[in-house]
Amino acid sequence: MSIDWSPLRAELARHRADGLSLPFWWRDDDATAPTPALHRLLKLSAELDLPVHIAVIPKTASPDLAEIAGATPLMVPIVHGWAHENRAPEGAKRAEFGHPDADAAAKTEAALRHMRQLFGRDMLAMFVPPWNRIDPSVTSGLAAQGYRALSTFTPRKARRCAGLVQINTHIDPIAWRAGGGLMPPEAIIAKTIMLLQDRRSGRADCTEPLGFLSHHLVQDAAIWDFARGFLSELLDGGAEARHLLRQPLDLP
Template structure:
């Protein structure tokens, strides 16, 4: 049975009627090197004319990735932790920077330095903690290392905290709890409509760009198809694509 996109289209129509802005940004996690999946991702980005913000894992990142991004004006690299290694205590949800660690600050500093050396001015100094979890004390240290923004998951509570602009993601189509693959599309659409309603009704910050989160390395064909169709529906419904690098001096 084909998914029903009508609820999303109706909600987007309400945004247009009520003249509520809908900025949209796309974040894709776990890039390290040039792959066929990365090329497919960049092709979707170019075809839809929406930038893709690549959360790059610094330690394994390669020079060939930097060369690809240099030739892809719609690709914006971000700092995705350090090595994407789980340091959570036993029994806790996975996290690389979710708990105090002696090496955490040095790793965050090294991540920014390494990616600056690879990408130069193309790098947006936004910290994206693996598994979207970060300890408050580590977050508080990030501005002193040169970071200006932080991105995790779910609507932000405030635009700026501890000197960092928070720009999160809100839509993730992968069914992680089932081991991967695409979550049932009707469930994704229903959650996205609820997210939009919360923004339109003032329950969450409607000025925060709506964040679509993808993971190109684990997409199957169904996930690729959904990603393209969902982004296309949002754009056709009035969402405005954001390139956060172009907005770096006044992040929304």
């Protein structure tokens, strides 16, 4: 697959010329156990020397996954809901925590407790709601339970939300509405350029790490190839990778 990276390279050059730093991070969703796809993900992370923050589904997380995390410094487990079950009312968009639910607080508390039991100091107390949707009634109780951060999708409106640092993702290469597969690369690149332009112009928070979102369990060869190329372009273009477990979350 031949991809024209020149527009992205030009925008990254403008970013550098304006003296702006570009923090970025990588989040991957839906892990529960070691799989060939997970090993491929971690291999790519090692080859790029790039941390990958893996959103683990607590209810079904395997102890084997914790062993891998302990031996893989670039793997950062984070909390992906509780069971990744659609709890949305009929006709609403899919979500596990996207609507008021009397059981939500018990589930988010159990999720963090279970993740800490499995991963100990290797995990980050960041809550990633399945389908990136969360109701304010759920968000409001997370900090008191011990969560430090929240991650959904699209640029954040504020650095802090209900006592949590919000660090979202912004670029997802999968064409979900088309049933899967890689979105047209030129469309992904154009969206990334728009995001970078918004940051340069002050229309978006330029201190929020730019987030790349992957889903290792459903990626085909084209998505894997694009992910490698895209992440390499960011690194080569001066973007600064963040390891959110090692770096203070209240700093850019």
